[in-house]
Every structure is written in C-alpha cells, then in structure tokens.
Amino acid sequence: MNQGAPRPALKVLLAGPRGFCAGVDRAIKIVEQALDRWGAPVYVRHEIVHNRFVVEGLQAKGAVFVEELDEIPDDGQPVVFSAHGVPKSVPAAAEARQMLFLDATCPLVSKVHREAERHHAGGSHILLVGHAGHPEVIGTMGQLPEGSVTLVEDAEAAATVQPPEGPLAYATQTTLSIDDTTEVLDVLRARFPHLSAPVKEDICYATTNRQAAVKAIAERCELIVVVGAPNSSNSVRLREVAEKAGCPRAVLIQRGRDFDPSLADGLSTIGITAGASAPEVLVEEVIARLRERFDVVTEDVTVAEERIVFNLPRPLRAPAPTAAE
Known part of the structure; x- marks a missing residue:
C-alpha cells in the first residue's frame, strides 16, 4: 500500500x-492464585483453557502443563484440573497419590456432570450430544460407568443411534452451536418421545x-x-x-x-x-x-450484559498458612 x-x-x-466467560476467568485465577500461594511449579492437567496465549502466559509464571498425572513428580506441589472437566478416575488417582489438587472445572460443566449422574441413578441411559475427543465430552462420559453414555455427534448420528432399551435422557456439551444442537435434539425427540431433558439446558x-x-x-x-x-x-x-x-x-x-x-x-x-x-x-x-x-x-x-462470577475452590478461599505454620 x-x-x-x-x-x-x-x-x-x-x-x-x-x-x-466466568468459567475461564475462574480457571485462570485458580492457577495464578495457586502460584501465589504455593509457588512454582503448579502443575496443570491439560490446557487450563484452549488458548496458547493464556497457556504461555501461565507457563512464564511457573505453571507446568501435563496431559496425565503420571507426568507429575511426588513433590507436594498442587495440580489443577482444567476448566473442561475430568473423568472421575482423575481425582481418584490424585487422591490415591495424596496429591493436593484444585478442580478448575467450570461450574456449568459440573452441572452437566451432576445432571447425568441424576438421570443415571434414575435408571436412564444417557445420550450425550457433543464432539468425540473433546476434553469436556471425555470428562462428562467419565462421570458414569462405561456403557452408560452414548455419544451423538450430529443429526445424522441422531437418526441412526441405537441406545439400549429402557428410559433415556440427554445431556449436551456446553459449547455447541445452539442451532445445530436444536436440530439434533429434534431428531432424537421424534425418535424417542419420552426422552428426558436436563432441568436447565446444558449449553452455557x-x-x-x-x-x-x-x-x-x-x-x-x-x-x-x-x-x-x-x-x-x-x-x-x-x-x-x-x-x-x-x-x-x-x-x-x-x-x-x-x-x-x-x-x-x-x-x-x-x-x-x-x-x-x-x-x-x-x-x-x-x-x-x-x-x-x-x-x-x-x-x-x-446483545447481553454478563455479570456472572464463580467462587474459587475452598482451598483458595481459606487463609494462606503463615511461615510459622
């Protein structure tokens, strides 16, 4: 020019x-405040949120990102679980190793987990609308015993899915296209008229x-x-x-x-x-x-004002121990 x-x-x-959003803001604050309280390194399982700029900024402050807990040494330093949520096997493994862990799962993802558990406890098989391999989907499916959840990725899959006989309920990934999800759910409801819904829709x-x-x-x-x-x-x-x-x-x-x-x-x-x-x-x-x-x-x-703020995990809300302690 x-x-x-x-x-x-x-x-x-x-x-x-x-x-x-409030869930991302909370997750980043959890890592930053863990670094302030316990010093580096603070381990983070998976990218805390899906953004390299954010991840690299936290790395510069002393965060160490890993994919699995077995990459973390037994040095007493905390590990943070990402905002996307984790299968139940992950905190169980951390407890078995007596690790200090902080769960940065977005509360709205945790809501999906609890809804899925509630429907499962009531005897329903769960149809989960979401994308295969996404950490949030892996975390949600990992809340329930294997075979309790069937993943439905799109309307085409909704038209052919064959869940087990018996009551059915659905849940969705929180970050989907609203219009695409409506299309999938319309197909599922037409095929399964008694499909149970979440108390409140899952898309955040x-x-x-x-x-x-x-x-x-x-x-x-x-x-x-x-x-x-x-x-x-x-x-x-x-x-x-x-x-x-x-x-x-x-x-x-x-x-x-x-x-x-x-x-x-x-x-x-x-x-x-x-x-x-x-x-x-x-x-x-x-x-x-x-x-x-x-x-x-x-x-x-x-189009909207957002004023939602989520509380930090209890270990970060407690007063920091003094040097004498």
Missing part, C-alpha cells in the same frame, strides 16, 4: 459479549450470548474475524454461526499477528468477536493490525 495515500475507511463491528450462557452477538452483526458484515484457538469448540462454532447467519466469510485466527489485514481490502464493514477463552488483548491486536492499513471506526454491538 502507498504510504502517502489516504487509508480506506473500514467500519469494525465489535460483537458483545465476546472473550472471557456464554456460548448462547456469543452466538447471539455474532448473529446480530452477521448480515451487516462482509467478513467476520473470530479470535480463538482451532481446538476451542466455542470459537469454531462462532465461525460456523457467522457464515450460517448471513456473513459471506468468517475466519478463525489465534491472535493479531496471525491476521492478514489485506483480507479486508475492498470491504466496508467487518465484524470481530472472540471465543470464551480468548482475552480481549488479542482482539485489540487485530484492531491494531487493521489500523495499519485502514481508517478504522469501531462500533460496539452488545
């Missing part, structure tokens, strides 16, 4: 809410709000940029929702340095949002990249 030429105008619609408020915000700007935008990780389910869903809601193109990027601002050449209006595990600083990076090339005017489009 000719440096002397005036920069073309570009309107940027900022979808709100976007970025960190943050997922719902971020998708609603994207829908609110999609038809006004020629491009929507979703800031988030490729392994972040809610971020991937935001990109899909943007295109289904009428935006001609949506891209998923991890941060500003990964963004090619020339994608907006010739466009008049684009949108930006961020997945629930992406900090606002990464959105600001994208805007800064755009300002290098365009005369940017931003507009906030907010």
